Amino acid sequence: MDRTGTTLTARGGSMNTLGDLASRRNNHFNLIRMLAATAVLISHSYPLALGHDAVEPLSDWIGLSLGDVAVITFFCISGFFISLSRDRADSTMDFFTARFLRIFPGLILVLLLSVFLIGPLLTTLSASEYFRSGETYGYLAHNLTLFSMKFQLPGLFQNNPWPGINGSLWTLFYEVALYLLVGALGT
Numbered sequence: 663m664d665r666t667g668t669t670l671t672a673r674g675g676s677m678n679t680l681g682d683l684a685s686r687r688n689n690h691f692n693l694i695r696m697l698a699a700t701a702v703l704i705s706h707s708y709p710l711a712l713g714h715d716a717v718e719p720l721s722d723w724i725g726l727s728l729g730d731v732a733v734i735t736f737f738c739i740s741g742f743f744i745s746l747s748r749d750r751a752d753s754t755m756d757f758f759t760a761r762f763l764r765i766f767p768g769l770i771l772v773l774l775l776s777v778f779l780i781g782p783l784l785t786t787l788s789a790s791e792y793f794r795s796g797e798t799y800g801y802l803a804h805n806l807t808l809f810s811m812k813f814q815l816p817g818l819f820q821n822n823p824w825p826g827i828n829g830s831l832w833t834l835f836y837e838v839a840l841y842l843l844v845g846a847l848g849t
Contacts, residue, residue, distance in 0.1 A: 691739060698732040698739075702830075705729030713823050733833070740837060748844045761841040765834060770806070776827055777802050777815065785817035792816055808835045 705728040708716040721727045744761075751757035777798060785792045792798060795816040804812040805828075813826030 691743075694735065694739065698735040701728045701732035701735075705732065710823055736833070737836070741840065744837075744840055744844050748848075754845055754848065757845050758841070761838075761845070765838065769831075769834065772828060772831075773802050773805050780827070781815045781818055784819070785815065786820065787817035805831060808838055811835065 705718055708718045718728055720731075747760060748757050751760065781798065782789050782792055787795070792815075797812075797814070797816045801812045801815050804810050811831055813829055813831070815827055818827055819825045
């Protein structure tokens with residue numbers, strides 16, 4: 663950088679920063695996210711189809727599953743965009759409000775649909791047994807806090823190799839922890 667804060671290339675022209683690239687539509691972050699999501703699906707298909715101990719071939723080759731690589735990719739992209747969001751926020755409160763609105767409306771909708779639509783439709787229990795179970799409402803309450811996540815609803819997917827629902831919610835705890843850290847550090 664020169665003294666004016668402009669980044670210069672070897673030829674004297676200006677160079678794009680990551681912030682510049684992030685604000686453009688052709689930055690390929692959506693493509694990277696799509697590829698990472700596909701990698702998670704492929705990675706999860708092995709234990710879901712073949713049993714708990716099944717792993718996809720990449721694990722034997724590099725010691726990480728395709729899903730591990732994808733989750734690391736998601737967290738790197740999230741860290742970048744969370745930092746960008748904090749940098750662009752007018753205040754810490756604006757940052758936290760934006761982050762709250764990013765997570766909780768969707769989380770609440772998913773949890774309500776899971777408990778009150780998917781659960782009763784797909785449970786092996788009668789509707790009255792399902793709704794009388796403390797596990798039903800515990801799922802909702804625990805997952806709203808993000809601190810002691812529950813992944814099972816009564817009678818739902820019990821015969822699957824992984825008998826849970828919404829297993830990807832585990833990532834939200836770490837996302838919110840990063841929000842708190844970045845928000846506390848400031849700009």
